[in-house]
Amino acid sequence: MEFLSPFKLKSLIPDAKITTEFSVEHAKFYIALVDRLQKTLSLNDALIVQIALNATAAHFLLKPQMPKSWFFDVSHECVYSDIGKIFQLRTTEHSVSAMVIESGLQASLVMILSQECRLTETKKLAQFETIKVMHNRLAPLTVERKVNVA
Structure with missing residues (x-):
């Protein structure tokens, strides 16, 4: 399965520009988010998965940002x-x-x-x-x- 995030290439760390496997650390973060979102949001499972996958990608692959x-x-x-x-x-x-x-x-x-x-x-x-x-x-x-x- 392949997942494409909405993030621009220039906003990603160098490791994001190569094929990256979903690690145990990524999976733990993702599962914890899905569990929390199912308790908080009234959304279908597909949208919860999409939110959690995008959040996981952002958490691990985005360059640091300054507050705005x-x-x-x-x-x-x-x-x-x-x-x-x-x-x-x-x-x-x-x-x-x-x-x-x-x-x-x-x-x-x-x-x-x-x-x-x-x-x-x-x-x-x-x-x-x-x-x-x-x-x-x-x-x-x-x-x-x-x-x-x-």
Whole structure:
């Protein structure tokens, strides 16, 4: 089976440019995400698998990013960032769902789960693209326990 991620070649580490086997470490990360997503999202299994595979590829194969928090409003609630946890990112115009795929001390790399995230009039992120944001931009979900992102 072959999986193609949506990530641009220039954003990947050199190891991603060669054929890579799915390792035990990749499998553990992927399985943990699938388990968490099935408990959190109201989606069909195919979309959960697609989200988990893209998140696994991003976690292991993307180059490090600098935070770009200025696109998003500060959250007024303190949150705990954890891999696989889903948050809202809010701009002045809208909010989108995003999942943490890498959590650091002050910032997290998140993957956009909504169809798109408009950052400015000319710049937007598509579903499954990633952006690194400071933790104070992560807002808790304001909907039921299970979320529909599509």
